[in-house]
Structures are given as C-alpha cells and as structure tokens.
Amino acid sequence: MPDPAAPPIPPLDYYRVLREQIQHEDNLLTQRLNWFLTSQSFLFTAYTIAAVNTPAAARANTIRSAMLLLLPILGLSVAALVLCTVLAATAAMAILRREFKDHAQHFNFAPVDLPPVQGYRATQLFGLAAPVLLPAVFAGAWLFLLLK
DSSP states (O other): OOTTTTTOOOHHHHHHHHHHHHHHHHHHHHHHHHHHHHHHHHHHHHHHHHHHHOSSSSSHHHEEEEHHHHHHHHHHHHHHHHHHHHHHHHHHHHHHHHHHHHHHHTTTTOTTTTTOOOBOOHHHHHHHHHHHHHHHHHHHHHHHHOOO
C-alpha cells in the first residue's frame, strides 16, 4: 500500500514507468504469439504425418486414430490458453493506460509533447488483430479437422 506521506510521482516519471510496463506486456504478448505459432506448426505437421501415413499393423492404426483425435484437441487447448494470456495482456495494458489518464488528470498534466502512452486507438486495435484472431483461426481449423 502506498505511503500517503510520500511525495507523489511526478507525471513525467509516471508516464515513463507506465510506458515501460506496457512495453513489457507487449513483449510478453509477442513471445506468447511466437510460442503459439511454433506449437501450432509442430502440431499440424504431426497431424499431417498421422493422417497421410497408412501403416498396415492394427496397433499402428489404433495409435494413428488416437493421434488424429488427440492432436486437434491439443491444438484447441493451446489456442484457448494462448487466447486467455493474450486477453490478460490486453487487459493489463488497458488498466495501465487508464491509470496514466487518471494520474495525468489528477495532476492536471497534459502531455502535449509526448506520444500517447500506448499509441492511438486505431493502432491498438489493428495491433491486437493477430494476437487475438490467430488463436480463433487455428481453433477453427482444429475444430474442422476434429469434426471431419
């Protein structure tokens, strides 16, 4: 809990701290998206190998059938988990932007010469298109394969 007797953080310093935290969240978001795309490429490769390979042994067919069921379920699970982390990061960044706005209003600070703490609304939305939509796109592909 902050000390009420402590002097407030100057608005410019607060701006810098929040920008650093937003940059940290954005870096985490990028790492998560990279992990997601890498995992999906491995899973799709494994699925393709299992789907195309037609072994003769009955045991091999049982394993193949299990893989054709398990891989889409795994792909869907990874997509859902990554989407949760993406939404958590976007929520954290929205909270940080709101905190800066509240802090700036409280101290009557108008950062005229500073860029927005995290871009403009349009660039925020377009920048989040891939992290938010890619898990949904891959989930749709996995659902299609699972139901086929």
